[in-house]
Amino acid sequence: MLNRRQFGAVVPACGALGAPWARAAADPSASARFPQRPLRIIVQYQAGGMTDTLARIVAEPLSKRLGQPVIVENRPGAGGIIGTDHVAKSDPDGHTLLLTTPAPIAANLVLYSKLPYDPRKDLRMLSDLCTARTVLAVNPKVPAKDFASLIALIKAAPGTFAMGSWGAGTQPHQIQVFMGKQYGLETMHVAYKGEGPMAADLVGGTVQMTVGSVTTLAPHIAAGKLRALAVVGRTRAKGLPQVPTFAEQGFTDEVYASVGPLSLMLPTKTPDAIVERLGQEVQAIVATPAVAQRIEALGAEPVGNSPQQAAAAYAAFLPISMKLVRDTGVTLD
Incomplete structure (x- = not known):
């Protein structure tokens, strides 16, 4: 990656x-x-x-x-x-x-x-x-404005946040597991058969967060239906130039920099x-x-x-x- x-x-x-x-x-x-x-x-x-x-x-x-x-x-x-x-x-x-x-x-x-x-x-x-660049996004009802504040919210309410993914072992699942181990967080993993249904449930609030492709999530972000917190990779994504990387926010682990x-x-x-x-x-x-x-x-x-x-x-x-x-x-x- x-x-x-x-x-x-x-x-x-x-x-x-x-x-x-x-x-x-x-x-x-x-x-x-x-x-x-x-x-x-x-x-x-x-x-x-x-x-x-x-x-x-x-x-x-x-x-x-x-x-x-x-x-x-x-x-x-x-x-x-x-x-x-x-x-x-x-x-x-x-x-x-x-x-x-x-x-x-x-x-x-x-x-x-x-x-x-x-x-x-x-x-x-x-x-x-x-x-294919990816972005960490949350439902707008989640008050986090950056990745650090999301970690704080999850830590304060263990077991109440769910991360959507398009399958076990995929990038969002990797990040969810890493977050749990690195910061002592308790979250749920919800696997979908594709990004479409995952994005729909994120917009609807069934899950609170995901890491998804800029292709799929950018229209929802532009419409205010999702909030982008950080893009994965060592540089900002051309499709979401206003969204900082994890590294810009102080999180430099490989899992946040890997793009495929x-x-x-x-x-x-x-x-x-x-x-x-x-x-x-x-x-x-x-x-x-x-x-x-x-x-x-x-x-x-x-x-x-x-x-x-x-x-x-x-x-x-x-x-x-x-x-x-x-x-x-x-x-x-």
């Missing part, structure tokens, strides 16, 4: 994490034969969410650049496992891509004792498209020539002002790095992410 500068840094992929991507089968003629048919971008979640929208933003210009249709296919279920496994087992010919959030390729390695895929061995990075990318991946044996070709196209697409503006309109921040940079970023981010999930003590099987 790295900031944008770290995602853009050229860091050599190392150890077991870097090897599958760096040493995939080389076939110089593969790029000349590619693509031979329509491409598919597999999304692990239902249509209409941020990941699905991002896939469609990229699919249209990618189709034009490759001269083949690029179809977005939704394969939701099991915390992203179904869609991820489908791509991991697809033909490694560049025609099937995965657009993934961090959880299926990081948190799931801790939450589940056995997965049908291993993202470290079965998938390789193509590009981090963007970082939405990434394109491929089966690990996809030839290097095809990966490089697709990587160049995706980087060019994300760099165009029109696409960058559409990504920023989602409350995200464009990245568009190379396959090597994305692989290095994942190698660095994975142990941090896994530790944060382990600290929750949650497993799902």
Whole structure:
């Protein structure tokens, strides 16, 4: 979970994490034969969410650049496992891509004792498209105006505050558990199947607080239906520039600084020539002002790095992410 500068840094992929991507089968003629048919971008979640929208933003210009249709296919279920496994087992010919959030390729390695895929061995990075920024927000009936005052309110009323999340082990759950251990707080965790119902219950007062994407929560914040207290990350979010970071308020722990990318991946044996070709196209697409503006309109921040940079970023981010999930003590099987 790295900031944008770290995602853009050229860091050599190392150890077991870097090897599958760096040493995939080389076939110089593969790029000349590619693509031979329509491409598919597999999304692990239902249509209409941020990941699905991002896939469609990229699919249209990618189709034009490759001269083949690029179809977005939704394969939701099991915390992203179904869609991820489908791509991991697809033909490694560049025609099937995965657009993934961090959880299926990081948190799931801790939450589940056995997965049908291993993202470290079965998938390789193509590009981090963007970082999806998140924000701690409360129902307006909660009188806290900053994070310190929220901690004080929770400490004064143990067991009465509930934190909504989009699932066990996810970022809001990680933060809730950390707050409990670090400050001696007693709060409840309420897991939802998605951000939409979680945000609705936060606005309605069923839960009092959450950490959610800027994409989902910013409209409610702008309308006065929620109050933003702090953004996660080392810099302020472009989508909520008026909201300070946790660090600006004196809270510098890693859990408050960690942001994750939405990434394109491929089966690990996809030839290097095809990966490089697709990587160049995706980087060019994300760099165009029109696409960058559409990504920023989602409350995200464009990245568009190379396959090597994305692989290095994942190698660095994975142990941090896994530790944060382990600290929750949650497993799902």
